[in-house]
Amino acid sequence: MVSYKEIQASNALINDATAPRVAVFAGGTSGIGKLTIKALVATGASVRIYLVGRKSAEERMRIFIQELHSINPKAEVVWTEGEIALLRETKRVCDVIKSKESRIDLLFLTAGYAPFGRRAETAEGIEVTQSLEYYSRMLFVLHLLPLLREAEAPRVVSVLGGGLEWANVDLDDMDLKKPGNFGPMKAQTQYVAMNSMALEKLANDNPQVTFVHSWPGWVNTGNVRRGSEPNSVMAWFAWLFLEPLIALFSFNDEESGQRHLFQSTSAAFGGRGVPWKGKPGINSLLEPLNGLFLVNYKCDCTPNAKAMPLLRKNALGKIWDHTQEILQPYL
Template sequence: MPTQPGVTRQHVQASNARIDGESYPRTAVFVGGTAGTGELALQELALTGKGKWAARIYVVGRSESASRVNKSLDRLQAQNPDVELIWTPGEASLLADVKRICTEVKAKEKSLDLLFLSAGYAPLGGREETSEGLNVSQSLSHYSRILFIQHLLPLLKASTTQGRVVSILGGGLETTRIDLDNLNFEKPGSFSGMKCQTHNLVMQSMAMEQLAEDNKDVTFIHAYPGLVKTGNLNRGWRDRWFLQLLANIVLAPLFWIMAFSLEESKQRMFYLATSAKYGGHGVPLQEPVAPGLTSRGEETGSVFLVNHLCATVTNEKVMAELRKEAKGRIWAKTTEVTQPYI
């Protein structure tokens, strides 16, 4: 089944302009809302409700970022006094911290409209492990995201607008080229940044498909944002400055030519969070935009894989092959890793 036509920027803007009290997320948790696409979506959500609707938004980030992030949140708060921005310090790569953060949110909230997950980086500088023994990139891009979902599902199910989970990584780019016997790169010398990125996005799609099909009263979106001028090109290199320099020489010009502007990315991220294209009770569609199709080729009931133009992708042949064995093994590994922190 082919990829649906992309959604033009004009239709994205028109949809965002039609957000009303029924489709505006009143409670949200942003993990990764301190930089990149997550921060852009956070800004759009915080300012859209100005003078119309109150909202509470939890912003999860590292303690080291507190000073910078709080200045940014203070500016947003000054621009829209109706929104409550709740700084929630924690290390999202540590599953014990994820559990603590979720426990705090569940103690304060009865429902959750939006869970926006975008923390992560490309580990091009080599393997780096957390104190819990996980590769940092895999923990951020997969395991902690699934654990956030697992903990917050009761709140998402209680949403009056149908809770929505948006994970920004690589939806639609799935491949069968992953090592099922070495999902976490336990074998010595097997780790590489590019392989890790592939594992992360495939594992995320398979686990989100499982969660979506077990929880059909919540909307699940795994999206690929495309190239965005967020500064991520300079993250994840650790001390390999020469590779960082080479990447900037070779890739930076492509970003300036091909990447979305911050403004367009902001609008598209907010569209993912609010449009009825992906089910739920979002902003109703207008012609010629058609309802999205899930990874199963249907309008509801599974995860939506979304490309950089906000079009849904079924990736039918690859997903069908992954479901034969990979999905079960990925879900088993994911459960094994997250279960001690449930």
């Protein structure tokens, strides 16, 4: 475990020279994304943050941005409205950002929620959480890669379940559309595995960019209840059991934000970024450099040697081909 003291010491080194000067947060309107934005802004560094969110968050974000500006007047936060559960909207948001920037240092992806409700699809025919937690995230990466490649220490962080991959991904029904094939555990494991496979492929193809798939542990953001219908058994279960359990074992908001800022900036992951003298993290291929870093809530890395080699051998190619098919119209 990287101690909280070490995390704080590393984050204290973030300044105008080492900060991600241009960052995009998709999912920063609440939870871990929002906490990480706050931690980044509180460093006092000069940063420009594209805060992407849906219309319904706009008023909340106007107040949040004012608060951020009073913490650090050198931080510019650009509210960028978009319904990113939709791929055409994700493309539009990326086009807006591309028209304004020539380089991006950090892409931080957190949109989504536990798929505990009934299967619901977006207008584009994709299960909502799969679109948020996988397809839209990969579309962000593919659109913004040319700008990430222009940065000195570019990084992509996808927060979901890095290290929790299981080998039994469903390759015959990747989008879990067959009747009865969608369920909370199945969807969760499917999207985690798809994230790790696509991110590993992208990391291998783009060695100049650091890729992190982060598992945040338990953070008490209300995320587990988002997907459940009000007053359903699942909503009650989440309220009565899951949330108190999460509250008991989770990191507090401040520490979660600091830990994710560390994952977004430290050279512990791949050697680029804020200098790190501790043990370097290993990537999913057991190398200290490049590749995909599967990082847990303690900021430890794992190759997940049980599942990743099997997924790599049996699933990566199929997942990538299917992903290309889905995303092609929006590239």
